[in-house]
Amino acid sequence: MAVPIxxxxxxxxxxWVSAIVAxxxxxxxxxxxxxxxxxxxxxxxxxxxxxxxxxxxxxxAGATSEIDGTVPLEQVxxxxxxxxxxxxxxxxxxxxxxxxxxxxxxxxxxxxxxxxVRGVSGEVLNVRKNVNMKEGRFFTPxxxxxxxxxxxxxxxxxxxxxxxxxxxxxNWKVVGVFDAGGxxxxxxxxxxxxxxxxxxKRPESIFSSxxxxxxxxxxxxELKDSLTSDPRMxxxxxxxxxxxxxxxxxxxxxxxxxxxxxxxxxxxxxxFGALNTMYSAVSERSREIATxxxxxxxxxxxxxxxxxxxxxxxxxxxxxxxxxxxPLNGLTTSALNWQTFSHLAFAFRVTPLLLGIGIIxxxxxxxxxxxxxxxxxxxxxxxxxxxxx
Numbered sequence: 001m002a003v004p005i006x007x008x009x010x011x012x013x014x015x016w017v018s019a020i021v022a023x024x025x026x027x028x029x030x031x032x033x034x035x036x037x038x039x040x041x042x043x044x045x046x047x048x049x050x051x052x053x054x055x056x057x058x059x060x061a062g063a064t065s066e067i068d069g070t071v072p073l074e075q076v077x078x079x080x081x082x083x084x085x086x087x088x089x090x091x092x093x094x095x096x097x098x099x100x101x102x103x104x105x106x107x108x109x110x111x112x113x114x115x116x117v118r119g120v121s122g123e124v125l126n127v128r129k130n131v132n133m134k135e136g137r138f139f140t141p142x143x144x145x146x147x148x149x150x151x152x153x154x155x156x157x158x159x160x161x162x163x164x165x166x167x168x169x170x171n172w173k174v175v176g177v178f179d180a181g182g183x184x185x186x187x188x189x190x191x192x193x194x195x196x197x198x199x200x201k202r203p204e205s206i207f208s209s210x211x212x213x214x215x216x217x218x219x220x221x222e223l224k225d226s227l228t229s230d231p232r233m234x235x236x237x238x239x240x241x242x243x244x245x246x247x248x249x250x251x252x253x254x255x256x257x258x259x260x261x262x263x264x265x266x267x268x269x270x271x272f273g274a275l276n277t278m279y280s281a282v283s284e285r286s287r288e289i290a291t292x293x294x295x296x297x298x299x300x301x302x303x304x305x306x307x308x309x310x311x312x313x314x315x316x317x318x319x320x321x322x323x324x325x326x327p328l329n330g331l332t333t334s335a336l337n338w339q340t341f342s343h344l345a346f347a348f349r350v351t352p353l354l355l356g357i358g359i360i361x362x363x364x365x366x367x368x369x370x371x372x373x374x375x376x377x378x379x380x381x382x383x384x385x386x387x388x389x
Contacts, residue, residue: 011309015280019313022277022369025270026317026362027324029263034325034358036259038350040252043335046346047248050183051241052130053217056084058210058227061234065247066099066209073205075233082226084219085212088126093213095121095128098193100200101342102167104156115156116342117167118185119193127213131185136161136176141192144199147176149186151345155334159189170199184244184337187345211240251337267365270317274369278310279376299379306374307367314366318359325358326350 012019051057058079059069073096079085080092087093098119103112122141125131139145146165153160163174172191180186197204214220217239224237238246292302329350337344 009312012312015277018277018280022270022273022313023317023320025273026314026365027321029266029270029365030318030321030358030362031325032266033259033263033361034322034350034354035328035348036255036262037354037357038325038328038348039333040255040259041351041354042333042346042349043255043344044245044248044252045349046182046344047184047244047337048241049130049181050185051239051244052128053239053241054129054214055127055240056212056214056220056223056237057240057243058212058235058237059208061236063236066097067101069099069208071096071207071210071235073207075235076207076210078230078232079210079212079227079235082223084214084223084226086215088123091123093123093127095124095211096193096207097121097124097209097211098196098200098202099208100168100196102189104159104165104167106343107155107157110157113156113343115152115189116187117189117191117196119196120190121193124190124211127211128180128185130183131178131180134177134179136174139175139191142195143192144170144172144195145175145191146172147178147190148174149188149190150177150179151186151332152189153177155187155343155345168196168199182347184344184346187334187343247337251335263361267361271365271369274310274313274366275373277313278306278370278373303374307370310366310370310374311363312366314362314369315359317366318362321362322355322358 057066058071059066060071063069076094076096080094085092085094100117100119101114102117104115105111106113125133125138133147134150136147139147146159148159158165159174161174161177165172165174178185178190193207194204196202197206212223214223220237220239227233227235227237328348330347332345332347334343334345
């Protein structure tokens with residue numbers, strides 16, 4: 001025979017002060033846990049949205065990122081003629097790119113932050129279909145002009161539309177703002193690749209990476225086989241989306257590990273709060289427990305009843321923690337991308353999956369905090385408790 005659920009509901013209401021303490025402890029833990037997971041999810045989503053399944057990214061063999069890549073001009077020409085490369089009116093959709101890091105002051109603090117400056121070709125908007133001009137115009141090839149991602153003007157001083165900024169020993173004018181759909185490119189500054197090489201005194205015939213538009217996603221294998229089997233080439237070919245997924249792993253893993261560690265430490269405190277609440281309930285309800293045992297409720301029913309009560313408290317705490325964290329969804333923050341050593345703006349991503357994980361975490365805390373008191377309640381001597389009536 002099971003203990004009626006209404007008994008547990010009335011019990012929680014009668015001991016509302018201790019129940020609220022346990023609920024708030026669990027809510028705070030769940031909120032922090034989901035916040036850290038959503039931070040990692042937002043960073044990963046921003047990086048992965050930078051890539052396209054229709055694009056390939058080509059770097060020097062052994063290069064860990066675009067920053068340390070070197071692809072000479074003669075290899076670029078081989079890439080342009082390779083099978084699997086899309087064309088527009090006979091023009092290969094290939095963007096040789098130069099990537100450098102420049103320091104710009106943050107508007108919020110006034111301190112310098114590293115920004116990734118990407119020298120691109122005139123074909124870049126045809127290669128990267130997820131990038132579109134939002135304000136102003138595209139830069140004029142051969143001139144010291146910049147276009148900036150949509151997050152840049154609000155993040156860094158001196159990089160608004162029509163501003164003139166000095167870096168790398170040259171003066172540059174911001175002529176346009178582009179929208180890259182919430183990807184990492186929205187935190188970058190773009191310009192003509194040859195002008196950037198000149199200003200930074202780099203060889204104009206050396207590029208950091210080559211981005212290629214494929215005829216179809218399936219064409220990657222054909223392109224890769226052609227280039228890696230060519231003795232003139234020493235390159236590695238990745239699907240662009242896979243490259244950015246790899247770039248996101250380091251920081252994403254760190255955030256998740258730290259988030260889980262913090263949540264576990266806070267969870268231990270929340271579990272002790274639940275234990276205290278449930279042990280207090282057992283102590284105060286010894287006569288009630290004895291009476292229920294005397295009228296026919298078994299030890300198993302008592303255990304289930306107390307565990308249900310603990311799970312109910314945990315569920316309420318989990319729901320409150322989940323609801324409290326919802327306003328973070330879409331909130332923009334920034335961090336240093338360890339792979340490129342550049343500042344990257346990204347948004348929290350609170351997804352239904354993360355909310356579900358938070359609720360499960362809350363129920364786990366409730367279960368751990370509810371089982372020992374439930375077992376103690378079931379083991380209380382019935383005769384001894386009844387003498388106190």
